[in-house]
Amino acid sequence: MKPVKILLFVAGCFMSVTSFAQSAKAIEADLLSSFNKLEYWDHLQRKGTDGASDSLETANDVFEAKLKNYTVKYPATITEPFTALKKAHMDIFTSGDGLFRIYSWETWMGGTMRDFSNLMQYKTGQTTKALLYTTTADVYVPFYSNLYTFKNGAKTYYLGIYNGIYSTKDVSTGIKIFAIENGKLNDDIKLIKTQSGLRNKLSYNYDFFSVVDIAIELRPTITFDEATKTIKLPLVNSKGAITGKFILYKFNGQYFEKVKN
Template sequence: MKTLNTLFFLCCLAVSAFAQSPQAVEADLLKSFKKIEYWHQKQDNGDDAASDALGDANDEFGNKLKNYAESYPASITQPFASLKKEHLDMLTSVDGLFRIYSWDTWQGGTMRDFSNVLQYKIGTKTKSVLLTGSQETYIPFYTNLYTFKAGSKTYYLAVYGTIYSTKDAGTGIKVFDIENGKLNDDVEIIKTGSGLKSKIYYDYDFFSVVDIAFEKRPTITFDQATQIIHIPLVEAKGKVTKKLINYKFNGQYFEKIKS
């Protein structure tokens, strides 16, 4: 029954998509997004039916956002201020061709569960990918997006985070590009000891940074001027330090250099 309801919803959305204004699209998304918080609160208050309803609310919003992202090409630059206010995170590339939407599904416990919609532009059209977690796949949240041009190529360096428990967390940086009409999420241009990779990631003890203001916490950054990825050094017990591991772009890939 859930599958039939989802198909019916998507058909209705497809029929009505092009008749709606940007304001109507945002209002519809906001209404759907608020259902997630509503059922999250119900779940926290012990409502036995809230867990399934919360899952349905996340499915509805994720599919709705994905379909609007494709039906409305201009949405890739739409600010969606009301959704940002409700904590839908949006990161948009400088060239306006790639955007990441991230949100907390509130379906995890101390292991936080997130979902993403990746939206990208091909000519006058936009395409999108919905990423949801499972027992086999953990979906992170994204915190920063750098646009990096190297010759004729444009790379998108996305910084992401994971929360596995109140203590165990992680940060990474992943490289995307758009090629052959598709979003490529496996751009292997980071040279590591085990070969070329599309991402670098480290685990850390959250309590080692909890007393530092969020905007001042050591994290992964990319310096456009020097073309260097800066990664905090993590000690053996998971303590994040102010020391850095640096990867500089050499014209083909990022490789580790002496600090």
């Protein structure tokens, strides 16, 4: 390649990167403005302002449409830190290989049973896709609080930690397995062996007041140890309180199976 062509090529790449950097800022600013309207209308809803509930529902629809459009139209968003959105209490988790990302947030449309939405963004080949999951009258959508990446040979699995809030007392935590297969996101990977057969997820219900006095970062929860290929779940007693004991599921080469501590 001649020197002039090299310079033009480098300049073109720089302009392209700079252009996207500017676009990324504009995208986040637009998303943040739309996202902040959720809490705004929720605040007015709680005050009893006429029409606030309808406006909140519309604001959710607008935000969801914008997020899905941006994450599909601009593939590089899958690596954007979106720091301002995180500060505004949107949870964003990205897989270790950079091919899968979960966006999770509260819609403020629930009561003591809290409502959430999730957008799953993933890359397959040169294409970036997005799937939106929202709570409905028939389907409850939890929020995600962590994401692990697990490789087994040529296969890559994503282990999402999710949480449900059903009242001020009744909550749950679980782990769900995803994989990108044949150009699609498979959210029904049955890789956990239980007494009732192979399952896609594990979860437990518990009394929130059994952990309310424990700092969030110290509360027992589900974790995954990639080195030992082990899922670790807190044991809940008959009263619904989380104990200091754990249940272990270790990967045996085919699936996760319960083992003794």
